[in-house]
Amino acid sequence: xxxxxxxxxxxxxxxxxxxxxxxxxxxxxxxxxxxxxxxxxxxxxxxxxxxxxxxxxxxxxxxxxxxxxxxxxxxxxxxxxxxxxxxxxxxxxxxxxxxxxxxxxxxxxxxxxxxxxxxxxxxxxxxxxxxxxxxxxxxxxxxxxxxxxxxxxxxxxxxxxxxxxxxxxxxxxxxxxxxxxxxxxxxxxxxxxxxxxxxxxxxxxxxxxxxxxxxxxxxxxxxxxxxxxxxxxxxxxxxxxxxxxxxxxxxxxxxxxxxxxxxxxxxxxxxxxxxxxxxxxxxxxxxxxxxxxxxxxxxxxxxxxxxxxxxxxxxxxxxxxxxxxxxxxxxxxxxxxxxxx
Ligand SMILES: NC(=O)c1ccc[n+]([C@@H]2O[C@H](COP(=O)([O-])OP(=O)(O)OC[C@H]3O[C@@H](n4cnc5c(N)ncnc54)[C@H](O)[C@@H]3O)[C@@H](O)[C@H]2O)c1
Ligand SMILES: O=c1ccn([C@@H]2O[C@H](COP(=O)(O)OP(=O)(O)O[C@H]3OC[C@@H](O)[C@H](O)[C@H]3O)[C@@H](O)[C@H]2O)c(=O)[nH]1
Numbered sequence: 001x002x003x004x005x006x007x008x009x010x011x012x013x014x015x016x017x018x019x020x021x022x023x024x025x026x027x028x029x030x031x032x033x034x035x036x037x038x039x040x041x042x043x044x045x046x047x048x049x050x051x052x053x054x055x056x057x058x059x060x061x062x063x064x065x066x067x068x069x070x071x072x073x074x075x076x077x078x079x080x081x082x083x084x085x086x087x088x089x090x091x092x093x094x095x096x097x098x099x100x101x102x103x104x105x106x107x108x109x110x111x112x113x114x115x116x117x118x119x120x121x122x123x124x125x126x127x128x129x130x131x132x133x134x135x136x137x138x139x140x141x142x143x144x145x146x147x148x149x150x151x152x153x154x155x156x157x158x159x160x161x162x163x164x165x166x167x168x169x170x171x172x173x174x175x176x177x178x179x180x181x182x183x184x185x186x187x188x189x190x191x192x193x194x195x196x197x198x199x200x201x202x203x204x205x206x207x208x209x210x211x212x213x214x215x216x217x218x219x220x221x222x223x224x225x226x227x228x229x230x231x232x233x234x235x236x237x238x239x240x241x242x243x244x245x246x247x248x249x250x251x252x253x254x255x256x257x258x259x260x261x262x263x264x265x266x267x268x269x270x271x272x273x274x275x276x277x278x279x280x281x282x283x284x285x286x287x288x289x290x291x292x293x294x295x296x297x298x299x300x301x302x303x304x305x306x307x308x309x310x311x312x313x314x315x316x317x318x319x320x321x322x323x324x325x326x327x328x329x330x331x332x333x334x335x336x337x338x339x340x341x
Contacts, residue, residue, distance in 0.1 A: 011191035014135045027078060030055045030093065032136075034086050034127060035100030037065030039207050040141070040199075043243050044098060044250060049073060057092065059084040064103045069206055086123035087115075090130055096254060097138040099127045102176075104143075106169065106295065107212030113171035120175030121182070128186045131193075139195035139254045140183050142261060144302055145173040146198060154269075154303035157198065157261050167297040180261065187259065195253050200265025200304045204243030204324065205331030215240060218276055219329055222283040223338045231294040234273040239303045241266035242319035242327075252313040265304035266317040275321075282325055 031048055035041045036058030042065070048054050057080045058070060073079040084090055086101045102119050103109045109116045124140065131138040147155045148163030163173050186192040203215035210220070218228050241264070249264035270278070276289045309315045333340060 011189070013191045013193055014132055027055045028053050029095050030057065031096045031098065032057045032059060032090075032092065032094040032130075033098045033100060034059050034123070035065065035102060035141075036060055036098075037062060037067060037069055037081070038100065038104070039065075039069075039204070039211075040104075040202060040243060040246060040250075041065065041098070041100045042069035042206060043204070043247050044100075045070060045073060045079075047247050047251065049076070049079060052078075054078065056080070057082065057094065059086065059090055060101065061085040064105065064108050064208065064211075086126055087118050089126050092130070093134050094130070094136050097127055097131055097136050098141070098250065098254065099124065099138055100141045102141075102172075105208075105212045106172070109172040110168055113168070116171040117175045120172070120179045124179040124182050128182055128192060132186065132190050137193040137195065137254065138183070139197065139250065140179055141250070142176045142180050142196050142198045143173070144198055144200040144263070144265065144304065145169065145299070146177050146180065147299075147302070148173060149297065149299045150301065153301050154267065154305040155263065156305040157263055157308055164297050168295070169297050184259075194259050195256075196260035196262070197250055197253050198261050198263045198265075198304075199246065200241055200263065200302065201238045202241045202243055202246045202265075203328060205328055206243075207328070209332065209335060214238070214272060214275065215325075215328065216332075218279040219283065219325070219332050220336065222279050222287050223329070223332055223336050225284070225287065227288040227290040228276040228279060229292045230272050230276050230289055231298065232291050233294075234276075234291060235271050235300075236298060237269045237271050237301045237303065238275070239266050239269045240275075240321055240324070241317055242324035245317040245319055249309060249313065249315045249317075252315050256313055258312045262309050262312060263304040263306055264309055264315070265306065266319075266321075267304055267306055268321055269301075269303040270321065278321065279325065282322070283329055
């Protein structure tokens with residue numbers, strides 16, 4: 001049962017902590033973003049800070065994120081940055097929590113799998129505990145990886161997935177599945193207001209240059225004059241969402257009435273060979289494409305069914321892959337010091 005329609009809350013939400021009202025100046029909403037120093041989180045900070053009624057607090061341990069992503073906000077009176085690991089409790093007073101903290105690139109989440117699963121399980125428990133204490137609404141950034149190597153295509157939210165529970169990716173995909181379970185248990189048992197986004201592959205400026213994910217790898221390789229590394233067989237597909245569309249979807253979900261889970265992603269589907277050819281054509285036509293070994297349990301196909309996001313959030317992505325790649329190229333050129341000829 002995936003839809004909120006059937007998930008009625010047996011308890012009213014807890015009453016807000018009185019300390020929540022001690023806001024800065026005219027602000028009326030204090031928002032925590034765990035993992036806000038990362039790629040998606042820092043774009044979300046930019047968007048939320050545009051509203052003068054928001055105070056934003058970021059809690060991040062900088063494992064894959066960086067203060068650099070937030071440098072324009074450091075020192076701003078409506079902004080606070082805390083070095084904090086979500087596997088430890090956090091005692092602050094907030095109205096909303098966007099819970100993003102978790103490494104997202106397979107290379108990084110597999111680097112210390114025990115820490116990844118602790119981040120997903122203990123980290124989400126701590127964020128839910130905070131939401132419960134102060135009566136905050138909480139949004140979890142879950143993932144298309146909860147569908148595993150999907151046997152249904154495209155993937156609707158009602159699909160329960162095909163996940164290897166003992167594989168090398170399970171610290172992340174099973175971790176996120178438990179995080180979703182915890183969200184719904186806190187909702188049913190304690191009346192917490194929850195929102196769950198199932199994010200599909202997202203790309204854009206500010207991704208770590210050596211992040212290891214496919215779009216950042218290909219753009220960095222094309223700019224450095226290195227061959228594009230397509231992992232075999234190259235026919236596996238992904239659907240890539242530009243980061244501004246993603247942030248818009250997350251904020252609509254937070255502000256709306258539906259608990260989710262809701263898929264947020266761009267249904268444009270590409271094989272990895274097609275992606276490499278597009279990057280080659282747009283950025284460096286003289287570059288080679290080479291086939292390299294893949295990693296275990298790599299999903300063979302992935303494409304979101306976004307019917308629910310359209311109906312419930314009035315959301316659909318606007319930026320096509322061919323429009324988003326040049327925007328990311330510009331950012332990577334600046335950071336790598338490779339000017340356009
Ligand atoms: N980008 C995508 O394609 C994608 C797809 C599906 C889901 N998501 C989810 O969206 C969220 C953000 O992804 P992203 O692409 O911005 O990744 P990212 O790695 O750039 O950002 C994650 C942030 O979380 C922080 N973090 C990690 N572990 C932490 C911990 N224990 N305590 C505190 N902070 C911690 C990192 O330092 C980083 O700033 C993640 O939850 C990820 O699972 C992303
Ligand atoms: O250099 C590369 C890197 C990756 N790939 C391929 O590109 C595809 C996508 O790989 P990525 O590492 O970018 O990301 P994945 O789709 O495997 O996982 C992502 O899924 C959704 C999110 O939760 C996470 O951001 C991430 O786990 C895979 O098929 C992979 O084999 C390449 O062909 N070449």
